Amino acid sequence: MSTTTAAPSAAARTGRLRTGLRSLLDAAVTPLSVDDLLDHFAPLRPGAAVGLQGRIVEVQQETADAATLVIKPGRDWAGHIPGQYVRVGVDVDGVRLWRTYSLTHGPRRDGHISITVKAIPDGAVSQYLVHRARAGQMVQLAQAEGDFVLAPAQPGTRHRLLLVTAGSGITPVIGMLRNLYSRNEDSDNLARAAYDIVLVHSAMARDEVIFGAELRAHADAGRLRLIERHTDTDGLLTTADLEAEVPDLAERTAYACGPAGLLDTLEAYYDERRLTLHTERFRPAVVDVDAEGGTLTFAGASATTVETDGSVPILDAAESAGVLMPSGCRMGICMGCVLPMKSGAVRDLRTGELTVAVPGETHPDGVKIQTCISAAAGDCTLDH
Amino acid sequence: MTTITNKAQNPTAHLSPEDIEALGAELDAIRAEVLEARGEKDAAYIRRVVDVQRKLELGSRAVLLVSVFPPAWLLGTAGLSIAKILENMEIGHNVMHGQWDWMRDPKIHSTTWEWDNASTADGWKHSHNEIHHTYTNIVGKDNDLGYGIMRVDEEQRWYPLYLAQPLWNFINACFFEYGIAAYDLELGRNLRTPKEKRSEEFKRNLKNTLRKIRKQATKDYVVNPVLAAPTGSFLPALAANFTANLVRNIWSHSVIMCGHFPEGVETFELKSIPDKETRGEWYLRQMLGSANISGSKLMHIMTGNLSHQIEHHLFPDLPSSRYAEIAPKVQAVFEKYDLNYHSAPLVQQVGSAWHRVIRLSLPNGWLATTNAKNLPSQLKLLYAMTTADKRKRRVMQRLLESAAAKQEKEQALAA
Numbered sequence: 017m018s019t020t021t022a023a024p025s026a027a028a029r030t031g032r033l034r035t036g037l038r039s040l041l042d043a044a045v046t047p048l049s050v051d052d053l054l055d056h057f058a059p060l061r062p063g064a065a066v067g068l069q070g071r072i073v074e075v076q077q078e079t080a081d082a083a084t085l086v087i088k089p090g091r092d093w094a095g096h097i098p099g100q101y102v103r104v105g106v107d108v109d110g111v112r113l114w115r116t117y118s119l120t121h122g123p124r125r126d127g128h129i130s131i132t133v134k135a136i137p138d139g140a141v142s143q144y145l146v147h148r149a150r151a152g153q154m155v156q157l158a159q160a161e162g163d164f165v166l167a168p169a170q171p172g173t174r175h176r177l178l179l180v181t182a183g184s185g186i187t188p189v190i191g192m193l194r195n196l197y198s199r200n201e202d203s204d205n206l207a208r209a210a211y212d213i214v215l216v217h218s219a220m221a222r223d224e225v226i227f228g229a230e231l232r233a234h235a236d237a238g239r240l241r242l243i244e245r246h247t248d249t250d251g252l253l254t255t256a257d258l259e260a261e262v263p264d265l266a267e268r269t270a271y272a273c274g275p276a277g278l279l280d281t282l283e284a285y286y287d288e289r290r291l292t293l294h295t296e297r298f299r300p301a302v303v304d305v306d307a308e309g310g311t312l313t314f315a316g317a318s319a320t321t322v323e324t325d326g327s328v329p330i331l332d333a334a335e336s337a338g339v340l341m342p343s344g345c346r347m348g349i350c351m352g353c354v355l356p357m358k359s360g361a362v363r364d365l366r367t368g369e370l371t372v373a374v375p376g377e378t379h380p381d382g383v384k385i386q387t388c389i390s391a392a393a394g395d396c397t398l399d400h
Numbered sequence: 401m402t403t404i405t406n407k408a409q410n411p412t413a414h415l416s417p418e419d420i421e422a423l424g425a426e427l428d429a430i431r432a433e434v435l436e437a438r439g440e441k442d443a444a445y446i447r448r449v450v451d452v453q454r455k456l457e458l459g460s461r462a463v464l465l466v467s468v469f470p471p472a473w474l475l476g477t478a479g480l481s482i483a484k485i486l487e488n489m490e491i492g493h494n495v496m497h498g499q500w501d502w503m504r505d506p507k508i509h510s511t512t513w514e515w516d517n518a519s520t521a522d523g524w525k526h527s528h529n530e531i532h533h534t535y536t537n538i539v540g541k542d543n544d545l546g547y548g549i550m551r552v553d554e555e556q557r558w559y560p561l562y563l564a565q566p567l568w569n570f571i572n573a574c575f576f577e578y579g580i581a582a583y584d585l586e587l588g589r590n591l592r593t594p595k596e597k598r599s600e601e602f603k604r605n606l607k608n609t610l611r612k613i614r615k616q617a618t619k620d621y622v623v624n625p626v627l628a629a630p631t632g633s634f635l636p637a638l639a640a641n642f643t644a645n646l647v648r649n650i651w652s653h654s655v656i657m658c659g660h661f662p663e664g665v666e667t668f669e670l671k672s673i674p675d676k677e678t679r680g681e682w683y684l685r686q687m688l689g690s691a692n693i694s695g696s697k698l699m700h701i702m703t704g705n706l707s708h709q710i711e712h713h714l715f716p717d718l719p720s721s722r723y724a725e726i727a728p729k730v731q732a733v734f735e736k737y738d739l740n741y742h743s744a745p746l747v748q749q750v751g752s753a754w755h756r757v758i759r760l761s762l763p764n765g766w767l768a769t770t771n772a773k774n775l776p777s778q779l780k781l782l783y784a785m786t787t788a789d790k791r792k793r794r795v796m797q798r799l800l801e802s803a804a805a806k807q808e809k810e811q812a813l814a815a
Contacts, residue, residue, distance in 0.1 A: 047615070047616075053458060111439075
């Protein structure tokens, strides 16, 4: 039997050459890598050692306490679908803090992304982004995530949608609307044919409505039916209001984003009627548990102990003490913060449920816990 | 120098336990002020230092690609030396102390940093942060006192071998990074242990250190010279890297000697340290066991702010950029409690540290009792002590010590 060896393709040869050159240069700058050094010159290039970053291009004031940040993301940005969110790491007073914000544009031609932030009282990051962030500053980014997105348009069918939003809950929806209507006339007409949209938006007052003018312009152009509710005069939005305003509610696919109270009410209402509701939450709903707390011991490379009370997530307590923690969504979804607990007990801040690790009884590698939604319920030892 | 408990005049004798705790509380307050104030400016500072250091190193290495031209060699070597010093001192040492962990930047964090040095970050963090900073200047516990190869305290018995310690110290200064690596591994103790009894941990650490040394040496002595070879600069680039490492080694060795070795810095007896040392007692030991170098801002940066050794030992995890600012407050606490804030210019501190190394290379009392007139007879005595057996040497040592004590008494009376 004879074997033939295919000549290595030119691409493979170039690839090998590049890898060889790369390891030679890495060897010339150890213990750093070439990427560590390139980060000082071109932080937005693909493969940055520091991870995905973005540069703030513009800060636009939306209302007195809300602003839109237009960001040029690094070349590794994989794109997003309107309605998705992005995790942003911002250095506030020198400390890196991560928060999640909806992307408020569809994919843009200039490749920029935008987030719209409402400054909440005592919100370290939101206050910083709205009032202190300036063009030129760098922020850390993660890839876009989330499934709060519209079903794609299908020829011949018209999607009937009900969008219910309150306050800054408008942010993922504005991304969807901009994607549908703000590109060019052709796509505008296509979108009109494909979607029949009712938007119910609740805000404190007319002036408080983020993107107020833009939403009203959409309504005036007949692209959607806008029902604005101002809690100052109309009170909180109730399901009865909704039924009255939207008689064909049951025939519409519903999307809701806003404060936990509103979403809880809507979920109960839709559950009862066995209707589908897509929701987007920015903060986990936390239950009251008896604050116990204890000493957190990090038995791995971090080698630290941290005192904490029973109301603070382990992630926050450890970060405040300077421990470098893996983290993700910070609301118990993505599992990016999971660490093995060797011994001790933690309480799930969302449900109050207790998770216990007993050496010799539970798994020798420890019980994996989500540090972002777990608080110490006694002394705990984590392997980290 | 003698451990404070064996001194005729214990410099802490005038302090009551309440004083010591009060002093601790005052230092805690200074610490709390910095924790409260640190922020954006500090973060910008360390990022700028890292940025400058990396660009300086890159630029210097680029210049060394044509180091066959003497001006390029000089410029590149000077730049690389400074870059290596900055990397080890103001950046590496301080980042590995966790001084910047509060920024939560994974790229500038004690658990992720690796430095441009033969010793591994892990080894260093153990021997330096844990052992040296906890047991500072406790004879027999703090290996930084003489690195286990030198006699740095009167209470260590003298052996003829110590005559050569000025030479050891000089060689150690030239190859300091390897000295540190060996010391992090506790190489001496481990090599004396039979091979089969050495711990797994030691074997693992040894392997990691050897790998690190190989990578470091490959970078400085193979890859960079090879990159410079096309311009005929292989040997000049090799020499430049060697020189830069030498300069960095001697500089860091000198700065570190100034921190704990100058005459007048106190040492402590293990048995005098209470099992449960209070915060105040620990502070007091750090206050007396460290010495500062006075000088310009540039000097402070180039020493990695170890010129503020006292402040660093009191607050090893506060950002180095804050030491200069708190130094006057710390000094005020020293004065209030009538303690000696040991600070002097670099040349003086280095001289003092070397004086101690040389003095203690000789038997106790020898240098003090020697003058130009009796030099021949003293040298004869030294020769006799060197060649004598243990018992005779001890007798001669006692005679020498009593002669020195007598001389000291006479001088005191004359004064």
